[in-house]
Structure formats: structure tokens, C-alpha cells
Amino acid sequence: MASVEHIDGTGPSGEDGVRRRDFINIAAVSFAGVGAVAVVLPLIDQMNPSADVLALATSPVDLSAIQPGQAIKTTFRSQPLFVRQLTPKEIAEADKVDASTLRDPQTLEERTVDGKKQWLVTMGVCTHLGCVPLGAGEGENRGEYGGYFCPCHGSSYDTAARIRKGPAPKNLEVPKFSFTSDTAILVG
Amino acid sequence: MSFPWAEQYTPKNPLTQWIDEKLPLPRLVYNAVGAGYPVPRNLNYFWNFGVLAGLALVIQIVTGVIMAMHYGANDLVAFTTVEQTMRDVNAGWLMRYAHANGASFFFIVVYLHIFRGLYFGSYKAPREMVWLLGLVIFLLMMATAFMGYVLPWGQMSYWGAKVITGLFGAIPVVGEPIQTWLLGGFAPGNASLNRFFSLHFLLPFVIAGVIILHIWALHIPGSNNPTGVEVKGPQDTVPFHPYYTAKDGFGAGIFLIAFSILLFFAPNFLGHPDNYIEANPLSTPAHIVPEWYFWPFYAILRAFTVDFLFIPAKLLGVLAMFASILLLFFLPWLDTSPVRSGKYRPTFNKFFWILCLDVVILGWLGGAPAEEPYVMMSQVAAAYYFAHFLIILPLISRFEKPLPLPGSITEAVLAKYGKTDGATVAVPAE
Numbered sequence: 001m002a003s004v005e006h007i008d009g010t011g012p013s014g015e016d017g018v019r020r021r022d023f024i025n026i027a028a029v030s031f032a033g034v035g036a037v038a039v040v041l042p043l044i045d046q047m048n049p050s051a052d053v054l055a056l057a058t059s060p061v062d063l064s065a066i067q068p069g070q071a072i073k074t075t076f077r078s079q080p081l082f083v084r085q086l087t088p089k090e091i092a093e094a095d096k097v098d099a100s101t102l103r104d105p106q107t108l109e110e111r112t113v114d115g116k117k118q119w120l121v122t123m124g125v126c127t128h129l130g131c132v133p134l135g136a137g138e139g140e141n142r143g144e145y146g147g148y149f150c151p152c153h154g155s156s157y158d159t160a161a162r163i164r165k166g167p168a169p170k171n172l173e174v175p176k177f178s179f180t181s182d183t184a185i186l187v188g
Numbered sequence: 189m190s191f192p193w194a195e196q197y198t199p200k201n202p203l204t205q206w207i208d209e210k211l212p213l214p215r216l217v218y219n220a221v222g223a224g225y226p227v228p229r230n231l232n233y234f235w236n237f238g239v240l241a242g243l244a245l246v247i248q249i250v251t252g253v254i255m256a257m258h259y260g261a262n263d264l265v266a267f268t269t270v271e272q273t274m275r276d277v278n279a280g281w282l283m284r285y286a287h288a289n290g291a292s293f294f295f296i297v298v299y300l301h302i303f304r305g306l307y308f309g310s311y312k313a314p315r316e317m318v319w320l321l322g323l324v325i326f327l328l329m330m331a332t333a334f335m336g337y338v339l340p341w342g343q344m345s346y347w348g349a350k351v352i353t354g355l356f357g358a359i360p361v362v363g364e365p366i367q368t369w370l371l372g373g374f375a376p377g378n379a380s381l382n383r384f385f386s387l388h389f390l391l392p393f394v395i396a397g398v399i400i401l402h403i404w405a406l407h408i409p410g411s412n413n414p415t416g417v418e419v420k421g422p423q424d425t426v427p428f429h430p431y432y433t434a435k436d437g438f439g440a441g442i443f444l445i446a447f448s449i450l451l452f453f454a455p456n457f458l459g460h461p462d463n464y465i466e467a468n469p470l471s472t473p474a475h476i477v478p479e480w481y482f483w484p485f486y487a488i489l490r491a492f493t494v495d496f497l498f499i500p501a502k503l504l505g506v507l508a509m510f511a512s513i514l515l516l517f518f519l520p521w522l523d524t525s526p527v528r529s530g531k532y533r534p535t536f537n538k539f540f541w542i543l544c545l546d547v548v549i550l551g552w553l554g555g556a557p558a559e560e561p562y563v564m565m566s567q568v569a570a571a572y573y574f575a576h577f578l579i580i581l582p583l584i585s586r587f588e589k590p591l592p593l594p595g596s597i598t599e600a601v602l603a604k605y606g607k608t609d610g611a612t613v614a615v616p617a618e
Contacts, residue, residue: 053373077374080470131472153558
């Protein structure tokens with residue numbers, strides 16, 4: 001095979017005109033390409049949340065100390081989380097509204113767990129630009145709809161934390177959560 | 189890479205001759221920024237800003253490397269170590285204020301550099317690649333500046349990081365995973381801080397690399413000049429050294445005086461008091477604004493308040509903001525007029541100044557609160573910005589009748605001083 005006419009590395013052509021060298025070239029480059037992709041994947045994946053961050057992806061919340069009408073501010077995935085026990089009056093106010101007329105139509109039932117309508121669990125992150133709304137703390141401005149009020153650009157949320165007025169496009173997000181007992185929930 | 193009449197590098201003593209044989213680096217410098225690089229003789233002071241931008245980058249790298257010696261990239265200590273640098277480290281206050289205000293001055297000179305390119309048509313053939321690489325540098329600068337602002341881990345750092353990475357969250361379907369990927373968590377945290385520090389250290393050197401390409405691409409056709417007329421012969425040029433090293437040196441002196449005034453007498457003038465409060469994920473500053481150099485783009489981002497064709501307003505704003513910069517990559521092909529300099533384009537001239545005013549207004553609106561009448565004004569100003577590049581500029585290029593161009597650079601220079609004979613003697617630039 002090492003004849004003089006092939007010393008330039010072209011190799012013999014097959015009957016279909018494909019040289020063996022072409023096959024080797026394509027195979028080598030393809031294999032190196034697969035290898036390169038295999039190396040890039042972990043380089044990209046290392047930027048995803050690490051195990052210790054993901055370990056905080058669920059947060060237990062104790063509800064026993066929250067009286068009707070009170071709310072607490074805690075954190076879920078390093079972001080503020082509001083947990084409120086609604087009073088019957090607040091529930092009535094939320095139910096009174098025709099959900100279909102709202103900017104982000106949802107009823108209080110859809111935003112709470114069956115049979116535990118008084119427990120309103122939402123993210124404390126305004127859906128406009130991510131500010132933390134007021135209203136969870138004692139004596140804070142709760143806005144004209146009696147829920148939460150964002151001081152940044154004046155978004156008002158009602159007693160079901162639904163957007164009613166101002167620039168925010170969506171209701172305060174309700175994270176996935178479940179009751180682990182009558183007085184405790186697990187968020188996430 | 190240069191004109192045929194460029195002076196040749198001829199090392200005289202045996203040592204420089206020996207170096208020239210082994211590694212002709214002095215030759216490269218001589219031909220790039222020395223006497224071996226002929227430059228149009230009529231450049232005005234707007235041509236200083238490229239060198240000044242380079243000077244600003246050097247200041248940033250020197251002060252930045254020193255800052256990194258005293259900084260702890262961890263969310264528990266970042267804020268404290270920055271304050272320690274300010275109070276306890278010898279001359280730490282100087283390093284930090286020089287670095288923070290140096291960023292502002294970097295953007296000031298780069299904006300003036302871009303202004304020069306826009307007015308005198310430096311983006312046109314044959315310098316398109318110079319323009320495109322310049323935009324790449326600008327994008328890298330913005331990324332670097334944004335990440336650097338997060339490092340002190342103050343309130344504005346934290347909430348700025350949250351809002352800016354939130355922009356990616358507006359992208360449908362993949363947006364939120366991208367945001368989480370960028371931050372390394374569900375909100376800015378230690379992982380975000382560390383990666384921003386790493387990249388903030390790296391990117392300036394990437395910028396330096398692209399600057400080398402930018403200058404390389406520039407040196408193929410040579411510099412544009414205020415007339416926009418190409419160099420025709422040796423009488424049109426002077427050697428870069430000593431003529432423009434001297435002129436740039438003078439400009440650098442003015443730059444450093446202005447920089448010192450801000451640095452020593454008003455070091456916090458361009459900053460936000462909120463950033464002297466440590467980052468707190470549970471409390472938002474009342475008025476989140478980015479640094480001043482992002483304001484025009486921030487105004488465009490916030491100009492979109494209504495959904496359109498099922499595209500949410502938030503996403504429209506994000507797309508418009510990115511488009512406002514990406515649009516500039518197409519500028520050499522949107523402006524088809526063969527005349528480069530705005531001096532000889534009467535219609536272009538008027539609309540150019542309106543555009544400058546529009547960008548200044550956008551900048552002012554970007555720093556204003558997101559309420560009326562600012563929102564409505566942002567919408568008008570953002571619409572005009574896009575209209576200028578996509579409608580007005582192509583139309584002007586087609587219908588404008590430019591003023592007569594001078595026959596050559598020399599002719600323009602001599603006409604300015606009342607001489608009409610086409611002397612070929614190279615006199616110093618004005």
C-alpha cells in the first residue's frame with residue numbers, strides 16, 4: 001500500500017470514488033466532536049444549582065402560631081414566602097369577586113388547598129419587577145384591596161393575593177405545597 | 189497593513205537588531221502606534237477617545253486586580269471585605285473609588301468614541317469590521333460592568349442581579365431554567381456571587397483581546413478622518429508618533445484631570461446610597477435603578493407595558509432592549525450613503541442630533557421612576573430610536589443630496605487656513 005503514488009496520503013479510491021482517507025477523516029473528526037460535546041456538558045451543568053442549594057428546595061413551615069388575620073414572612077428557595085391565615089371576612093371579600101373579570105383570573109379555591117381555604121401561601125415576590133410587597137408585617141400598608149401592596153410601582157393585591165391594580169401582570173405566585181399535619185406545611 | 193510611504197523600522201544598535209531578528213515585537217509596536225503608522229493629518233480631538241478607552245481599561249485592570257487582593261467572593265463576607273478595603277486597607281478607599289468611577293469614565297469615553305464613529309461615518313466600508321468588533325467590546329463591557337456591580341453585595345447589587353437575570357426569565361419555556369442556571373440557584377446567592385467574580389476577572393482580558401482585533405482591523409484601511417475622504421497620498425498623513433502620541437497625551441491629561449475631580453471630590457456622585465446597605469433578600473429598595481450607563485437601555489426595557497400578539501409585555505421589553513444594541517450591528521448596511529462624514533450630509537446631520545437628544549432623553553427616563561408621564565415618554569423615545577435606524581436613516585441615504593466633498597484631506601486642511609496651493613509638504617496636524 002505504501003506505493004509511491006500514494007505517498008501524499010490520498011490512499012486508494014474505492015470503486016465508488018470514496019477514498020479510505022476520507023472515511024478516516026470524517027470518523028476521526030466526528031469522534032473528536034462527540035468527545036468535545038461530552039466535555040462541554042459538565043462545563044455547562046456545573047453552573048446549575050448545586051446539591052446544597054437544591055437541598056433547600058423544600059421548606060417546612062409551622063402554622064401553629066399564626067392567628068386568623070396574621071401573616072408570617074419566611075423564605076423558600078432564598079426568596080420571601082408569605083403565609084397568611086385569612087379571616088372569614090377576608091375569605092368572603094375574595095369570594096365576592098367575579099374571577100373572570102380579573103387580570104389573572106383565579107378563584108380563592110384555585111389558590112388554596114381543598115378544605116383549608118383560610119391558608120393562603122404565596123411567594124412574596126411582586127410579579128412586576130420582583131420587589132417584596134408590603135402587608136405581611138403587622139401594621140404595614142396592605143393597599144386598597146386589603147391584601148398586599150408593592151411600594152415599588154404601586155401594585156395592589158387583594159385578600160387572595162390576586163393582582164387588582166398597578167403594573168404587575170400576574171397574581172402572587174402560589175408555590176407547590178402540601179399539609180404534613182393540621183398545623184404544618186411543606187413548601188416545594 | 190499600512191501605506192507604502194510608512195517609515196521603516198531600522199534598529200540601530202546590535203541589541204535591538206538582535207531582538208528584531210528573534211522576536212520583532214518592537215517592530216510591531218513601531219508599525220502599530222509608532223512612527224511607522226501614517227495617520228490622516230486632520231484628526232480632531234474626537235479621535236482621542238479610542239486611546240482614552242484603552243487608558244480607562246488599563247486603570248480598571250490595575251485597580252481591579254488590587255481590589256481582588258482584598259476581596260472575599262462569598263456572600264457572608266463580600267460586603268464586609270469591601271468595607272474593610274475602604275476603611276482598613278492602605279489606600280483601599282482610593283482603589284475602590286478609582287475602580288467604581290473608572291467604570292463610569294470608561295463608559296463616558298466609549299460613548300463619545302461611538303458618537304464619533306456615528307457622526308463621521310467610521311462604521312462604513314471599508315471599516316465595517318472595526319465597527320462590529322467595537323460593538324462586541326461594548327457588549328463585553330456591559331456584561332463586565334453588570335457583574336462587577338454585583339460584587340459589593342449591597343442592596344442595589346442584589347436587586348440589580350435579580351432584575352437583570354429576571355430578564356432572561358421572561359423568555360418563554362426555557363426562560364426560568366436559564367435564569368436558575370445563570371444564578372446557580374433560585375435567587376442571587378453565593379453561587380451567583382462567585383461566578384460573577386470569576387467572570388468579572390476574566391472578561392477584561394477578553395476585552396483586551398478583542399481590542400487587539402479592533403486595532404488590527406482598523407490598521408488595514410487606516411483611520412477615518414473628519415472629512416471622511418480617504419487618504420490619497422503621503423501629503424495627507426503624518427506619522428502616529430510623535431504627532432498623535434502627543435495629541436493623545438494631551439487628551440489623556442484632560443481625561444485624568446476630569447477623572448480626579450470626580451474621584452477625589454464626589455466619589456459617590458454616580459453611585460446609589462442603597463448599595464451601602466448589605467444585600468437583603470427580604471427587603472427591596474424603593475427605587476431599583478441600574479448604573480447610569482445602562483439607563484437608555486433600561487428605559488427601552490420598561491417602555492413596553494402592553495401585551496401584543498400574545499407576546500407578554502415583559503418579553504417585548506427584553507427583546508426591544510437587546511434589539512436596540514443588536515440593531516447597531518446592521519448599521520453599516522442600513523446607512524447606504526457613500527459619503528461618510530456628517531459634515532457633508534445636511535439632512536443626516538439634523539436627524540443625527542435628534543437621535544443624540546433622543547438617547548439622552550432615554551437615559552434620563554431610564555433613571556426616572558416607572559410611572560407616568562415617564563413611561564409614555566419612554567415609549568415615544570424608544571419608538572423614535574428604532575425609527576431612526578430602520579426608517580429615517582435608510583431614507584436619508586437614498587434621497588439626501590450631500591454637499592461637495594473636498595478633493596483630498598490636504599485640500600480640506602489648506603482651505604481651512606486660506607491656502608489654495610496643493611502643497612505636498614506634510615505640515616503638523618491642526
